[in-house]
Amino acid sequence: MADVTASDGALRRFLHGLPGVDPVGLEGRAAALGTRSIKTTAKAYAIDLAISMIDLTTLEGADTPGKVRALCAKALNPDPTDRGTPRTAAVCVYPDMVATAAEAVRGSDVKVASVATAFPAGRAALPVKLADTKDAVAAGAHEIDMVIDRGAFLAGGYLKVFEEIKAVKEACRREDGTAARLKVIFETGELSTYDNIRRASWLGMLAGADFIKTSTGKVAVNATPANTLLMLEAVRDFRALTGVQVGVKPAGGIRTTKDALKFLVLVNETVGEEWLTNEWFRFGASSLLNDLLMQRQKLSTGRYSGPDYVTVD
Numbered sequence: 001m002a003d004v005t006a007s008d009g010a011l012r013r014f015l016h017g018l019p020g021v022d023p024v025g026l027e028g029r030a031a032a033l034g035t036r037s038i039k040t041t042a043k044a045y046a047i048d049l050a051i052s053m054i055d056l057t058t059l060e061g062a063d064t065p066g067k068v069r070a071l072c073a074k075a076l077n078p079d080p081t082d083r084g085t086p087r088t089a090a091v092c093v094y095p096d097m098v099a100t101a102a103e104a105v106r107g108s109d110v111k112v113a114s115v116a117t118a119f120p121a122g123r124a125a126l127p128v129k130l131a132d133t134k135d136a137v138a139a140g141a142h143e144i145d146m147v148i149d150r151g152a153f154l155a156g157g158y159l160k161v162f163e164e165i166k167a168v169k170e171a172c173r174r175e176d177g178t179a180a181r182l183k184v185i186f187e188t189g190e191l192s193t194y195d196n197i198r199r200a201s202w203l204g205m206l207a208g209a210d211f212i213k214t215s216t217g218k219v220a221v222n223a224t225p226a227n228t229l230l231m232l233e234a235v236r237d238f239r240a241l242t243g244v245q246v247g248v249k250p251a252g253g254i255r256t257t258k259d260a261l262k263f264l265v266l267v268n269e270t271v272g273e274e275w276l277t278n279e280w281f282r283f284g285a286s287s288l289l290n291d292l293l294m295q296r297q298k299l300s301t302g303r304y305s306g307p308d309y310v311t312v313d
Helices: 008-016 023-033 040-052 065-076 095-105 126-138 150-154 158-171 194-206 225-242 257-270 288-301
Strands: 054-057 090-093 111-116 143-147 181-185 211-213 247-249 283-285
Touching: 008 158, 008 194, 023 225, 023 257, 040 054, 040 257, 040 288, 054 065, 054 288, 065 090, 065 095, 090 095, 095 111, 095 126, 111 126, 126 143, 126 158, 143 158, 150 158, 150 194, 158 181, 158 194, 194 211, 194 225, 211 225, 225 247, 225 257, 257 288, 283 288
Parallel strands: 054 090, 054 283, 090 111, 111 143, 143 181, 181 211, 211 247
Antiparallel strands: none
16 A cells, blocks of 8 residues: 555545445435444444443643543543443543543543544644644544545645645654553545545555544534544455554534434444454544433433433533
């Protein structure tokens, strides 16, 4: 695959040589898989799995250390009435809140993820983006969620985007030789077409993404079953070609247990059980956890407790 990224022309030929996406077929398959019914013990298992896959997120200008510590407490112990509730996979915060989050989850298996590279628009010079990334990693981030330059991508500057992802990947490396995992956000709602989402997926993976991620959650169209299915197909095909496994993270707009279970069905039916772990699949969400907890309580007690029985993030 090295020849593919040797020049702008070679990369363009490869990306535009990928099979075109049939929108009707893609959306039809996503809709059909969304009708699968999951009940009783399978539903209980799926709810716990979904909780364990959440990147519990706060990305607001009004974030405070206190709010971040409260979010971390919820990630560590989502339901204080049931200590058997799984922890979330990670908490996701802005770079200046990483140190606070890292201290709050220290000693646990909950990861700290940080958005970087001038999130959410990505409109900054590369040195600024790299400094943003290095600061977050130095503060204790286990994972970096970067945004691509959508303007460069839409203008056909594929090699520019590729080199930027590679540079951020290198900035994720620590002095001891270990590295934070890199999630590459495409902002699929701004890429306009499914063909562009497929090209962005391959571009990100070729550049070394550990995860490919749909969205920032800051635009009108975020994660959908169709765009997530397309990205799952891309990671499946990439592994078949290269032997390298890449994770997928739909983010934004996933708010209910019903929604989450539909996405888990997509994973199981498209890439299989190897991706049904928080090592390879995540939900970027804030409000989703509360609905999962309420549904979990209902399965356990037979009663629907309602939103007053879970904390407000």
